[in-house]
Amino acid sequence: MVAERNKQSVENKYRDRLLSRNEAAEFLGVRHQTLSAWACNGRYGLRFVKIGRRVMYRISDLESFLDRRTITHTGEKMDEL
Numbered sequence: 001m002v003a004e005r006n007k008q009s010v011e012n013k014y015r016d017r018l019l020s021r022n023e024a025a026e027f028l029g030v031r032h033q034t035l036s037a038w039a040c041n042g043r044y045g046l047r048f049v050k051i052g053r054r055v056m057y058r059i060s061d062l063e064s065f066l067d068r069r070t071i072t073h074t075g076e077k078m079d080e081l
Contacts, residue, residue, distance in 0.1 A: 015060035018049060024057035028066070044069075 025032040038046055039055060047061040 015058070015063070017059050018056040019059060019062070021055050021057070024062060027057075027059070027062055 019027060021032045021035050025035050028035075035046070035057075036055075038044055039048055044065065046065050047058070049056045049058065
């Protein structure tokens with residue numbers, strides 16, 4: 001029971017970890033300029049954290065973004081969130 005709770009705590013810390021724009025771009029397989037453009041025009045609704053002038057991304061938000069963009073076939077309508 002305690003081991004499982006510790007495992008969940010470690011997983012939550014990982015998912016809440018903040019990545020720089022460059023790290024987030026690498027995670028998603030896009031260029032950091034692409035993330036900058038998406039943040040500027042609000043495309044795809046990808047959430048980010050602003051700390052001063054720095055832009056950071058939670059791993060959990062990146063995973064959620066990928067989940068929303070995952071489809072099973074080409075005819076499937078995709079949410080534009």
